[in-house]
Amino acid sequence: MAKILLKGNEAVVRAAIEAGCRYFFGYPITPQNEIPEYFSKELPKVGGTFVQAESEVAAINMLYGAVAAGARAMTSSSSPGVALKQEGIGYISKAELPAVIVNMMRGGPGLGSIQPSQSDYNMCVKCGSNGDYRNIVMAPGNIQELVDMVIEAFDMADYYTNPVVILADGLIGQMMEPVEIKQPEVKREMPEKTWALTGKNGGEPHRIINLNLDANELEQVNIELFKKYAVIEENEQRYEEYKMDDAEYAFVSYGTASRIVRSAVNELRNEGYKVGMIRPLLLWPFPEKAFEGKDHIKKYMDVEFSMGQMVDDVKLACNDKHKVEFYGRAGGVIPSVNEVVDFAKKVMGGAQ
């Protein structure tokens, strides 16, 4: 298929429909409004349904119903709206249902700003609802990745019967790039949705449970969930290594921030610095494998659009917090390449 020029938010819709998503539930919030708007235009053409929910709380609970009914469905929002969805995400995680949730992050806390940000890492990767659970979190760095990840997210959600969060930011949502909409490279054997609410049709009733009053029973539920998470941690660590072969210093950065870091790496390389970048493509499971066998790295330089959230995972993954330096801008401010280069030079000293 030929490449087409798409804005990030529109690309989400095109990719989701390609993946067979036929239901969307959402509530307006900048900077992701094109997603519900475009869905409301496109879904009726493919026999799907768009519902503008009365709130993000309602939207996530509609999604809970739709995925429990066996459909491919999604919701999207931006930071304050995703905060409201947390309870529902916890319910979907506990019920082990497949759902796709897009977060086009904006500056926070509170109402914050409408500028792009990465300050929902903790909410989405560490999981902001009550209880022990994990969501698969994907971090696209360009529009092609966004498309590929949205399409794969539906497969992953079905395969692991688990929510998948696409954690992007306002810049990804608004920027335009040429993309190709194609089926995922990884073909998975999809389990049949025998648990779906379809009416019992002469058989046993389907029951989707969220309450276990017996503590031992609930502990067992947790243990089973974590067995599944262990499989995901083993199978789904994904990252890109950029100019890491001979690197002595490594940036760690994801999403839009990694685009700036990539330019900074190029500039520093031109000046003779042996520097590269580890870019997590999935934030959970965090790509710990990327840090294995890298004892020679003198410093990790974590760059985020936040006051520092992923940096905690980098410290854990490299197993030496003294090796980790952080640079970030918050509230929707985007650092320039020069700022990142200056930060790196301070960290590396004269180590060309």
Add this chain to the structure above:
Amino acid sequence: MAVLFEKTKGMTDVKTHYCPGCTHGIVHRLVAECLEEMGELDNAIDVSPVGCAVLALNYFNFDGIQAAHGRAPATATGIKRVHPDKMVLTYQGDGDLASIGMCEIVHAAARGEKITTIFINNGIYGMTGGQMAPTTLPGMKATTAPYGRDVSLQGYPIRVCEMLSTLDGSKYIERVAVDSPANVIKAKKAIRKALETQKAGLGFSLIEVLSTCPTNWGKTPVEAVKFVKEEMIPYYPLGVYKDSTKEEE
């Protein structure tokens, strides 16, 4: 020997956890009987949010899901949009529907969602131990209104049927009670009518059932039924509040 009464196939044999004299069980039976009589047990999906009836899906012999507190109408919306040909019902308490979930029920009704809501009004939070509900009567005691509900401080009870019947998406709204055999028969008719409204695809339907909570009211089962008759019905008059099923057909 002729069989005069048989347990509906719409209920399982599981023993319920409801307190003696609680009318949740009667309402469960009526819902299950109606679905059975309509031949819909294979097609029905129950949405049970948090509240004493969160375990209802263990008692109903058809599909079910446990929803978050107050959000059953949203979850039911998601299910119904995926399966427009199934019978989808929510079974909600008054804390659930009229307090934390007021937004979801109003909008489900306004959208004319083709679902049926069974709304249990027992004037109290049952599951959490008798706190004040939006439906607690003036002067009525609750664990968070130990001196009785003082309307000057705690406001007035909400009459849900009256309110929802103003919405165009609401097609059948009735308030019933289960305090006497005659009223139980009327309640069943109402539930049947609401389910038929859904089946015909007309829009939103809701049956409010004035129900007992002897445990948290501090009453015996007999006193509790008397309380429904003497205190609740005068404040929450029984009857059909909305019936636009004729115009719609």
